[in-house]
Amino acid sequence: xxxxxxxxxxxxxxxxxxxxxxxxxxxxxxxxxxxxxxxxxxxxxxxxxxxxxxxxxxxxxxxxxxxxxxxxxxxxxxxxxxxxxxxxxxxxxxxxxxxxxxxxxxxxxxxxxxxxxxxxxxxxxxxxxxxxxxxxxxxxxxxxxxxxxxxxxxxxxxxxxxxxxxxxxxxxxxxxxxxxxxxxxxxxxxxxxxxxxxxxxxxxxxxxxxxxxxxxxxxxxxxxxxxxxxxxxxxxxxxxxxxxxxxxxxxxxxxxxxxxxxxxxxxxxxxxxxxxxxxxxxxxxxxxxxxxxxxxxxxxxxxxxxxxxxxxxxxxxxxxxxxxxxxxxxxxxxxxxxxxxxxxxxxxxxxxxxxxxxxxxxxxxxxxxxxxxxxxxxxxxxxxxx
Amino acid sequence: xxxxxxxxxxxxxxxxxxxxxxxxxxxxxxxxxxxxxxxxxxxxxxxxxxxxxxxxxxxxxxxxxxxxxxxxxxxxxxxxxxxxxxxxxxxxxxxxxxxxxxxxxxxxxxxxxxxxxxxxxxxxxxxxxxxxxxxxxxxxxxxxxxxxxxxxxxxxxxxxxxxxxxxxxxxxxxxxxxxxxxxxxxxxxxxxxxxxxxxxxxxxxxxxxxxxxxxxxxxxxxxxxxxxxxxxxxxxxxxxxxxxxxxxxxxxxxxxxxxxx
Numbered sequence: 062x063x064x065x066x067x068x069x070x071x072x073x074x075x076x077x078x079x080x081x082x083x084x085x086x087x088x089x090x091x092x093x094x095x096x097x098x099x100x101x102x103x104x105x106x107x108x109x110x111x112x113x114x115x116x117x118x119x120x121x122x123x124x125x126x127x128x129x130x131x132x133x134x135x136x137x138x139x140x141x142x143x144x145x146x147x148x149x150x151x152x153x154x155x156x157x158x159x160x161x162x163x164x165x166x167x168x169x170x171x172x173x174x175x176x177x178x179x180x181x182x183x184x185x186x187x188x189x190x191x192x193x194x195x196x197x198x199x200x201x202x203x204x205x206x207x208x209x210x211x212x213x214x215x216x217x218x219x220x221x222x223x224x225x226x227x228x229x230x231x232x233x234x235x236x237x238x239x240x241x242x243x244x245x246x247x248x249x250x251x252x253x254x255x256x257x258x259x260x261x262x263x264x265x266x267x268x269x270x271x272x273x274x275x276x277x278x279x280x281x282x283x284x285x286x287x288x289x290x291x292x293x294x295x296x297x298x299x300x301x302x303x304x305x306x307x308x309x310x311x312x313x314x315x316x317x318x319x320x321x322x323x324x325x326x327x328x329x330x331x332x333x334x335x336x337x338x339x340x341x342x343x344x345x346x347x348x349x350x351x352x353x354x355x356x357x358x359x360x361x362x363x364x365x366x367x368x369x370x371x372x373x374x375x376x377x378x379x380x381x382x383x384x385x386x387x388x389x390x391x392x393x394x395x396x397x398x399x400x401x402x403x404x405x406x407x408x409x410x411x412x413x414x415x416x417x418x419x420x421x422x423x424x425x426x427x428x429x430x431x432x433x434x435x436x437x438x439x440x441x442x443x444x445x446x447x
Numbered sequence: 448x449x450x451x452x453x454x455x456x457x458x459x460x461x462x463x464x465x466x467x468x469x470x471x472x473x474x475x476x477x478x479x480x481x482x483x484x485x486x487x488x489x490x491x492x493x494x495x496x497x498x499x500x501x502x503x504x505x506x507x508x509x510x511x512x513x514x515x516x517x518x519x520x521x522x523x524x525x526x527x528x529x530x531x532x533x534x535x536x537x538x539x540x541x542x543x544x545x546x547x548x549x550x551x552x553x554x555x556x557x558x559x560x561x562x563x564x565x566x567x568x569x570x571x572x573x574x575x576x577x578x579x580x581x582x583x584x585x586x587x588x589x590x591x592x593x594x595x596x597x598x599x600x601x602x603x604x605x606x607x608x609x610x611x612x613x614x615x616x617x618x619x620x621x622x623x624x625x626x627x628x629x630x631x632x633x634x635x636x637x638x639x640x641x642x643x644x645x646x647x648x649x650x651x652x653x654x655x656x657x658x659x660x661x662x663x664x665x666x667x668x669x670x671x672x673x674x675x676x677x678x679x680x681x682x683x684x685x686x687x688x689x690x691x692x693x694x695x696x697x698x699x700x701x702x703x704x705x706x707x708x
Contacts, residue, residue: 288565288573295551295562302549305513306563307534365553421604 107420114414118358118374118407125381133388141384143267147260147335149380150269151176151328151344153373155351156358157277158324160372161284161317163355166297166364167216167224169318172325172348174236175208177341179329181239183255184248184339194254201333202326208235209322213315232348240341247340251333259334269331273373276327280320281369293317297364353400354379357407378403462525464489464656465510465541465625471518472505472680479505481680482519487625487658490651494659494671494688498700502680503660507627510658511543512536523624540623546630548614552603556595557584559602560617587620590653591646608639615646619655626650627658632666644670664693676700 113120129136155172162169183201191197208231216227258268284290292313296303303310332343358375360367379400386396463486472480479502487493497503508514510521512530521528523539530536533543551559557580566576566583584598593612595605602610611631618626628647632640648670650657661667667674667688674688676699683699686692697703 286574288567288575291554291558291562291565291575294554295558298551298553299549302547302551303563305533305545305549307537308563365551418604422606 105424107417107424111414111417111421114410114417115359117410118371118378121403121406122374122378122381125378125385129381129385129388133385135388136385139265141388143262143265145377145380145384146270147267148383149376150267150273151331151335152347152350152354152379153273153376154276154324154328154331155344155347156354156372156376157273157280157369158317158321159348159351160355160358160360160367160369161280161293162224162321163352163360163362164293164297164364164367165314165317166300167314167317168228168352168362169212169321170225170228170348171208171212171232171235172321172328172351173344173346174232174239174348175205175322175325176329176332176344176347177339178208178235178239178242179204179326180333180339180343181243181248181341182339183329183333184251185242187251188248192252194252197252197255198330201329202323205322205324205326205329206319207322208325209319212322213318216318217311217315236341239339239343243339243341245341247338249338251337251339255330255334256337257334259331259336269335272327272331276324277369277373284369289313289316294365297366299365350379351376353404357403359407359411361411463487464524466522466525467506467510467519468522469519470506470509470516470521472502472509472514473517478680480509480516480519483677483680483682484519485675485682487656489656490654491672492647492651492657492659492670494661494667494674495677496661496664496667496674496696496700497677501677501700503677504629505680506677507543507629507658507660510536510625511541511627513543537621541625541627542618542622543627544614544618544629544631546633548610550602550610550614553601555599555601556588556605556613557581557598559613560584560587560620564621583620587616591616591619591649593646606639607635608642611635611639611643612646615643619650619653622655625656625658627660629660630662631659632661632663640666664688664696668693678702 126136135141155176159169159172179201182204183197186200187197190200212224212228212231215231216222216224258272261268263271284293292303292308292310295308296310296313300310328344328347333339336343354375355367355372356362356375357378358367358371358373360372382399382403383396386393386399465485465487467483467485470480470483470485471478481502483502483506485493485495485506495503495506505514509516509530512533512535515531521530523541528539536543551562554562557577561580561584565573566579568574568576581598588595593609593616595609595613602613605613611634615626615628615631618628631647632643635643644666647657647659659667659671668690671688673685674696675685676683676696678700683702686696686699688696
């Protein structure tokens with residue numbers, strides 16, 4: 062393989078593949094061509110497959126909507142769509158918080174119990190402290206944030222126990238506290254502001270859905286525009302490396318639990334407003350629905366992978382299934398079964414993604430080999446025996 | 448120990464860029480470094496050779512700031528250097544490419560490149576300056592002639608050689624003085640190895656000195672100007688890594704009496 066120095070040796074096919082880098086500087090003779098799209102961006106089955114898998118949740122939601130609007134004349138009525146959005150909003154808010162936590166590779170089981178705690182505290186204080194809606198809203202949000210801080214400070218600085226176990230503990234405590242504070246009763250009568258948020262509509266759109274949308278937009282902007290957002294993905298992808306490259310991993314990991322707590326507070330406000338009450342059993346196991354929504358939306362429980370839009374779609378899928386089964390008058394006992402199947406389907410597509418990605422990696426390596434073959438080997442001191 | 452002492456030093460600079468003097472490091476009863484000295488000159492590729500457990504990695508960890516010396520000193524450009532963390536070393540222009548690369552498979556090339564050092568707008572909460580980062584990353588990849596599909600590709604979808612190249616380029620981009628490479632081709636195939644070595648060879652042109660830790664004599668012969676051999680925490684000798692010295696270097700590494708001069 063002797064190199065002819067004045068000519069780039071490349072096989073015709075790859076040569077044609079890089080027309081951009083065509084003007085060859087003389088010094089390029091011994092080197093590979095510089096950075097360029099080193100193959101035409103020809104979509105293959107693998108890349109198309111990966112795109113489809115990525116779009117999976119969206120396509121599934123569309124499919125559900127198409128099927129339901131065929132099966133039920135009520136599905137696409139204003140009233141039903143409003144109901145659907147309303148009913149999905151609590152899980153959606155929780156899912157946004159859970160999404161950030163799951164991105165870092167952690168999990169928050171306490172969210173649902175915190176929602177209940179917030180409703181109870183809000184309802185109680187509406188009677189004993191003030192009927193000022195803004196104050197109650199602030200207190201409920203603060204309650205959620207406080208539990209988030211507790212979760213974060215137990216999990217992170219010590220890093221002795223897994224988030225799973227720690228939040229299992231705080232879930233139990235929050236849930237118990239909600240029942241103790243309310244005396245096991247349903248406390249009714251919240252300020253009008255909270256009732257509006259929970260059950261009124263603005264221009265045909267439920268206020269709760271607007272709250273969800275606002276929260277999601279802010280979170281989306283922060284995660285995609287701020288360094289902090291990248292760091293969340295980074296510590297979920299490789300915590301050790303994150304610490305080594307100087308990312309304040311601990312602080313970032315704590316911050317998502319605080320936001321998760323805020324989300325629980327927000328969900329508490331919606332929940333309390335929806336029923337004009339606070340009770341210990343409110344949003345029971347809602348955190349599991351939120352986690353399901355995140356996973357159905359394509360995020361990985363290992364952390365580092367997933368999109369916020371996917372998570373919202375996941376929440377809508379859950380809401381649509383609930384709504385659709387109601388419309389089709391299916392026995393409600395079937396609902397958990399359907400949800401379980403959908404969750405497992407989501408895992409199946411994730412498995413497909415892993416397979417497709419490894420195929421892509423292989424192709425990348427082969428591509429590189431082709432290029433190396435075409436590069437002229439340097440006359441080296443490679444005569445030294447091993 | 449026999450040392451064909453004082454080999455050719457790069458003529459350009461008399462004073463070493465980095466000088467390690469009598470470095471000592473103990474882990475309990477185990478002496479990992481037992482008075483190792485080392486000079487690194489500007490614009491050279493210095494190989495550090497040694498068998499498993501010879502103390503190469505410990506020495507590199509001390510230079511890159513992830514471990515502290517128990518005795519001895521490190522000087523950078525004649526000034527004593529006290530390193531308490533990798534961050535300290537990085538601030539002085541010393542970058543390390545770890546064996547496991549410290550990459551984020553889930554992030555794209557550009558994000559990996561700037562991980563922990565993102566360019567952000569001033570007086571904000573860390574608003575990313577994506578345009579600037581993209582431009583910067585592209586120009587470095589181009590300068591070092593690294594071939595990747597696109598900056599938006601998640602690193603997890605790249606081949607081993609490309610990943611290695613990304614890690615090396617990242618270090619080079621932020622290193623103003625020294626890049627430490629710990630077994631940079633350990634996990635690579637023949638061709639990918641060749642690509643990475645080509646990259647390493649180009650670093651002195653960029654004004655960067657390289658410390659290359661390796662097992663592989665062929666590789667060292669290909670890219671290094673000098674080779675220092677360490678055995679059992681001691682510096683055994685130094686040689687120009689070429690075919691003529693091959694047997695001599697091997698004997699220094701394994702501790703057998705030297706056959707060839």
